Every structure is written in structure tokens, then in C-alpha cells.
Amino acid sequence: MDAAEFSLNAPGQVIPIATQGASTVAFLPDPLPPEIPVNRHLLRAVETARAALAEFVGESRLVEDISLVTNPLQWMEAVATNRIEGTHTEMSDVLLQKAAGPSSDPTRVSSNLEVLRSLEALEAGASWISEGRPLSLAMIREMQSLLLRDARGGETLRGRFRSSQAYIGNRAQGPASARYVPPPYEHIEAAMDNFIRYVSGEPTYSVLVDCAIQHYQFEAVHPFEDGNGRVGRLLIPLHLLAQGAIERPNLYLSAYFVEHEDEYFDLLKGVSTRGLWEEWIVLFLEAIRVTAGRSRQRVRRLLELGDIYRLRVREATRSQVALAAIDLIVRQPVVTTSQVKDHAKSSYPAAKTAMESLANLGIVNRLDSRMYRQQAWVAGQLIDEIYDV
Secondary structure (H helix, E strand, O other), rough: OOOHOOOOOOOOOEEEEEOOEEEEEEEEEEEOOOOOOHHHHHHHHHHHHHHHHHHHHHHHOOOOOOOOHHHHHHHHHHHHHHOOOOOOOHHHHHHHHHHHOOOOOOHHHHHHHHHHHHHHHHHHHOOOOOOOOOHHHHHHHHHHHHOOOOOOOHHHHOOOOOOEEEEEEOOOOOOOHEEEEEOHHHHHHHHHHHHHHHHOOOOOHHHHHHHHHHHHHOOOOOOOOHHHHHHHHHHHHHHHHHHOOOOOOOOOHHHHHHHOOOHHHHHHHHHHHHHHHHHHHHHHHHHHHHHHHHHHHHHHHHHHHHHHHHHHHHHHHHHHHHHHHHHHHOOHHHHEHHHHHHOOOOOOOHHHHHHHHHOOOOOOOOOOOOOOOOOOEHHHHHHHHHHHH
């Protein structure tokens, strides 16, 4: 990283360092809050994002079973946030591993586990906030620890702030050519103490603007050896939940950031190098606006498909087990016969017959694969229209 990249507007200190036998610079962001001029352009972006979010929250209240809102959106987030980090998985593969157990392909199992651990970390953080506990460093460490539960060598990195210099870039080229070098590790404790005071206090600007600021700050400090991007993006809905901007952890921006990945990373760095706060915040607010609208559409379509499937079943059969299976499938689009049996409180043969009838109706497909431990049934239309990133 070159010191010449940083203008006088850079909101922090450029610190000369020597690491891995090379001389370069690191960046230490200033303590929060920053001074950001508020103009009409920014205010319009705030109001537009707030209105879209309010519509999504309002419609979500009308859904009796809140899992129909949260489940698909959480799965999308888990897949998308890992995709940003270079772990490319198919939604159907991850859902299959969750429902039917690991496949016989170790590479696929490992990638899917990263997604599943992201889901666990998000659920742990949401439970923490739902219990009335504030955002805290302990919660952040716990989430990072869950993310790295299956990582090779992760035991020494889990739940601890880093104790060495990190850099973001091509490992083969070394830190001098890094895209970004976060602050030396001895600054992390103070930076994270300031960070947690900011996110758990009263809003400085507005909840949505503060959320954009805290996401930048977390990524700039880069407190962990691994998992910073994923933890930072999982903190977005948790911050909004803790501040009362949303009522459930159901607004996830990673899919938008996947679509605008270059702009996302360029503006995160642009804040550090040139103080591009307004440009970054406007992008973040646009991510909220677009995501809230898309989430509303996905939930509406999920409810619509559930009604369509129930109507097909009622027209074709009197099976109450088949209807109960539909209730399960709209919550999780990959199921096993055993899961249907348990959900419907039926016998195994009755559950199997019900799923075969759903297959005949084109609602599910049977996956006859020796790669998984159990036979699974896949609702492909639900995955394609509702779950896929």
C-alpha cells in the first residue's frame, strides 16, 4: 500500500510499518464519530432508504409465521457473504447438506460448512439481541468463533483479536503490494472499544447512516485474523435490530454487494484514502432501498407459491400429510422423508406417499443420489425464485 494514495481528507493516520521483511504503510481510522457534512443529496438518500425499509417492516408484520420472512433471507445472506470472500456454493447444495447430511464430496462439504457456519453466527447474534443484550465485543467475538469452527488452524484464531499485522491482497506479492493494510494490532483494543461505544449508543446522524459508518469502521480496523468481512456484514442487520430500525433480523445487504462488488470495495477504500464518506453512505443507503424492495417481493412470492401448492394438493388428494408437507417445504425447500414424517406426525410410509404425490404434482423432485446420507426432496421452483442469490 502506497502512502501517496492517501489525501489530506483521509479520516485517520498513515503509519509506516515493516512486516515480512518489507516496508509499507498501515491505516488507522480516526475514532468514531466522523464529521460528515449533511446535504440535500444525502438527506434524500436517507429518506428514500428509510421509506423502503418501513414498507418492508410493515408488510413483514402481516405475515403470521415470521420464519417465512426470515428463513429465505438468512439463507441468501449466508451464501452471498461467503461468495464475496471467494467461497462459491450453490444454494441447493447447502440446503441439501443441511437437510440430508454431508455429501461424499469433501470439497463441497467444506464450502457448504462455511455457509452453514455463517448462518449459525447470524442466529447466535440475533438471539443475543432478542434476549435484550446490547451489541458487545463479546458477541462479536462469539460470532467470529462460530464462523471459524471448522476452519483449518482456526482454533488459534477463534474469538480473539489478531496479534500480528494483517493485510488484504495477494499473498504471493506481499504486504507492500497489498490493496489495504489495516492498523497494527496494538491499536485494535482501543479502536474496537470506540467502535462498540458508537454502535451501542444513541445515533449520531440517523440509524441508517450510522450503520453505514460502523460497517466501514469495522472493515477498516479489521480486528480478526480471519472472518472480518463476514462478521462485518452480519453486524449490519444486528445493528439495525438493536437500534429498532427493524423488528426481526431480516434485512441483509450482501446480495447487493455481490452485484456491486467493485464499487463496494472501492468505496470502502475510498473512505480511507480520500474521505469519500458521502459516496460510501449513498451506496449503502441504496443497498438498503433495493434490498428492502426485493425482500418484499420475495416474501410476497413465497406466500403466493404456498397458496398455489396447497390448492394443487387439495384438488388432487385428500391427504393431510401432503398439506402438512407443503407447510414444511415453504419454510425449507429441501426436506427428507423423515423430516416430513416428524413435521406431519405421521408414519414414514404415509410421509413417503405424500412426497411422491407432491412429486407427481411437480412441486418437488426426488433426489436419488448416493452422495447424501438420506433421500431428499427438492422444491426447485422455491429455490430458484425465492432462495437463490
